Amino acid sequence: MTRNADTLNPDRYRHIGEHEIRELHPLLVARINAVALATEKSHVAANSMSAMASPRVRVGSVAAANLVIPAKPLTHINKLTETDSIVAEVPELQKYAADENELMEATARIAQAAAAQARGAVNQAHEERLPEQQPAASESPFNQLQEAGFADPLSPNASYIEGVADSTAAEQRARAQVDAAFPTGSQDQYTRAA
Amino acid sequence: MNLLAALLNPQQAAEERRAEIYKSLIHWEGKVGGQLFGPVQKGGRREFFCLDENTWVWHEEWTDETGRRHTMTTRYDVRGNVIVKSQGDNNYQALSKDELSNFINAVDLYYQRVVPELQRMANAK
Numbered sequence: 001m002t003r004n005a006d007t008l009n010p011d012r013y014r015h016i017g018e019h020e021i022r023e024l025h026p027l028l029v030a031r032i033n034a035v036a037l038a039t040e041k042s043h044v045a046a047n048s049m050s051a052m053a054s055p056r057v058r059v060g061s062v063a064a065a066n067l068v069i070p071a072k073p074l075t076h077i078n079k080l081t082e083t084d085s086i087v088a089e090v091p092e093l094q095k096y097a098a099d100e101n102e103l104m105e106a107t108a109r110i111a112q113a114a115a116a117q118a119r120g121a122v123n124q125a126h127e128e129r130l131p132e133q134q135p136a137a138s139e140s141p142f143n144q145l146q147e148a149g150f151a152d153p154l155s156p157n158a159s160y161i162e163g164v165a166d167s168t169a170a171e172q173r174a175r176a177q178v179d180a181a182f183p184t185g186s187q188d189q190y191t192r193a194a
Numbered sequence: 195m196n197l198l199a200a201l202l203n204p205q206q207a208a209e210e211r212r213a214e215i216y217k218s219l220i221h222w223e224g225k226v227g228g229q230l231f232g233p234v235q236k237g238g239r240r241e242f243f244c245l246d247e248n249t250w251v252w253h254e255e256w257t258d259e260t261g262r263r264h265t266m267t268t269r270y271d272v273r274g275n276v277i278v279k280s281q282g283d284n285n286y287q288a289l290s291k292d293e294l295s296n297f298i299n300a301v302d303l304y305y306q307r308v309v310p311e312l313q314r315m316a317n318a319k
Contacts (some may be wrong), residue, residue, distance in 0.1 A: 025316055027216050028312050032313060038244045038249070039301050039304075039305045045272050046277065048275035049276055049294060052275075
């Protein structure tokens with residue numbers, strides 16, 4: 001028995017009559033549906049209002065006698081955290097978004113200025129280095145390698161695959177020579193030769 | 195509608211009977227909903243109920259220290275992405291943050307209390 005059993009006991013409606021019970025059922029279902037729908041809609045609206053209120057929107061400003069706000073599908077509630085979808089609907093948020101854009105642009109300008117300043121400082125430091133401290137072109141590790149006959153390892157023409165293939169072929173040739181030297185040799189002989 | 199009228203127009207009698215039952219259901223819901231906000235002042239009356247899928251009603255009656263009787267009916271309209279309320283005349287007002295929080299709590303409690311009972315009755319046939 002629930003705590004409301006005394007106020008909503010099916011026995012209390014016995015006077016309705018057995019023939020009306022069938023008619024009562026749709027009414028109960030209609031009430032259940034109405035309450036469920038009202039609860040769901042209220043949550044959607046409350047969530048929307050909370051989302052709108054959080055970024056500095058004055059809720060009181062929406063008061064109007066002929067206020068008409070079109071209903072949105074339930075999926076819209078998931079998009080309410082996206083600034084652009086809210087901004088499109090709420091005029092108060094447009095100014096907020098404009099402020100946010102200004103802030104973002106100002107931040108970007110400051111960051112760019114800081115980066116340029118840092119680059120300038122680095123360039124100046126390079127320019128101020130004494131000539132003898134600057135490495136000669138031939139001192140560059142890559143230049144030294146190239147002068148020694150090695151290809152630039154960063155060059156797209158460098159083929160390490162060919163080098164690997166060459167080493168594999170040389171190893172095969174060496175093994176072939178060992179096999180030729182010990183054509184019928186035992187494992188011990190082969191091991192010694194290797 | 196008396197017995198003779200019901201015999202003469204049974205369809206109208208049935209519709210009136212359904213309307214009466216529907217009204218009594220909402221009246222019961224209002225009593226249950228009125229208990230969600232704590233005790234009611236002696237001699238006072240409070241009802242909170244779901245009128246339809248877009249409307250909630252809070253009706254309160256109380257007597258002040260001077261013995262003067264007061265009645266206040268607050269209607270909460272759910273309009274898409276916003277909830278507005280009207281008291282007395284049709285001057286709509288937005289809900290404050292606290293009122294919105296209290297309202298949604300009351301709606302949840304209402305659902306938890308009312309719907310299981312309605313379902314129990316629907317299954318009791």
